[in-house]
Amino acid sequence: MSDFRQAFIQFAIERNVLCFGEFKTKAGRLSPYFFNAGLFNDGDSLRKLGQFYAKAIIAAELPFDLLFGPAYKGIPLVSAIAIALAEMGKNYPFCFNRKEAKDHGEGGMLVGAPMVGRILIVDDVISAGTSVRESVDLINAADATPGGVVIALDRMERGAKELSAAQEVQQIHGLSVTSIINLDDLVKYLQHHRELAQHLQSVQHYREQYGVHY
Numbered sequence: 085m086s087d088f089r090q091a092f093i094q095f096a097i098e099r100n101v102l103c104f105g106e107f108k109t110k111a112g113r114l115s116p117y118f119f120n121a122g123l124f125n126d127g128d129s130l131r132k133l134g135q136f137y138a139k140a141i142i143a144a145e146l147p148f149d150l151l152f153g154p155a156y157k158g159i160p161l162v163s164a165i166a167i168a169l170a171e172m173g174k175n176y177p178f179c180f181n182r183k184e185a186k187d188h189g190e191g192g193m194l195v196g197a198p199m200v201g202r203i204l205i206v207d208d209v210i211s212a213g214t215s216v217r218e219s220v221d222l223i224n225a226a227d228a229t230p231g232g233v234v235i236a237l238d239r240m241e242r243g244a245k246e247l248s249a250a251q252e253v254q255q256i257h258g259l260s261v262t263s264i265i266n267l268d269d270l271v272k273y274l275q276h277h278r279e280l281a282q283h284l285q286s287v288q289h290y291r292e293q294y295g296v297h298y
Contacts, residue, residue, distance in 0.1 A: 088139040089265050092236075093273045095136070099129055102270075104283040110211060111243075113294060116286035117270070119237045121157070121208035133236075134164025137206070138172055140264045141165070141234055148231045149201030151178040154219045162206045181222055199223060202231030209237050210249040210261065220257050230259055238263035241294040248296040266298075267291060 096102035100123055107118040124133045153162025159180045166178040179196030205219045216233055223230045238250050238261065250261035271291065274284040 088136060088143075089269050090273060092136045092264050093270060095129075095132060099123055104280070104287075113241075113290075116283060116290050119209065119239075121236055130160060130164050131168075133161070134166075134168035135171075136264050137161070137165045137234060137236070138168035138174075140262060141169070141204070142172065142174070144234075144262045146204060146232055146234070146260075146262060147202060148176070148204035150197060150199060150203050150228075151176055151206055152199070152203045152219060152223065153178065153180040153206045154215050154222075155181050155183050157208055158206050158215075161208065165206060181219075193222065194226070199226040199228045202229050204231050205233045205259075207233065207235050209235055209239070210253060213249055213253050213256070216253050216257065216259070220259075230257060232259050233261045235261065235263045236265070238266035240267040240291075240296055240298065242296055246296070251296065251298075267295060268298075 101120055103118045107115045109115050124130055151162050151166055153159050162178045162180055166176055169176055177197030179194050179199055181193050203223045207215055220230045233253060240248055243249050243252055253259055253261055271287060274280050
């Protein structure tokens, strides 16, 4: 596992973003872990989160021209990522959308740089894929090209059918999904950290029940 992925898991655990126990998912499943990116809620954690996203984007060698953050969670994410990439010598424009169109001033649904070229969509996780679908519609309406999706965590578990949420995005929209970490990374992390060993079996069992192998 890449060093930044291991460091991200450690960071998420320290900030209580990644917790272990018993949590009910939207699908009604009892998950042995829970990831709440909303708890990256101060300046230092947001700065570090942006750096981890930037490292994942660079490692994946994703071709894109602009970063797009869907409202509302994507707005601080895309801002932090753009800053982190610029600090690494890769200066990209970014924009985000409003939930409701503005009818005065500059107007419109989008704020930031003009949406041109290949657009990389930024989000925290993908569950039902609603945010991605709405983002793709906005990008197409601007005559730009959806170029991919980057998220913090890919749970790698089946959705309504046999595919994971990330696989459904790829099948429906033809977009690759890049994540900072996925469930395989989490299992590997638990295998190498004795203080968390008690959670390994339950995570592996959940993986066997609901997981999708890539």
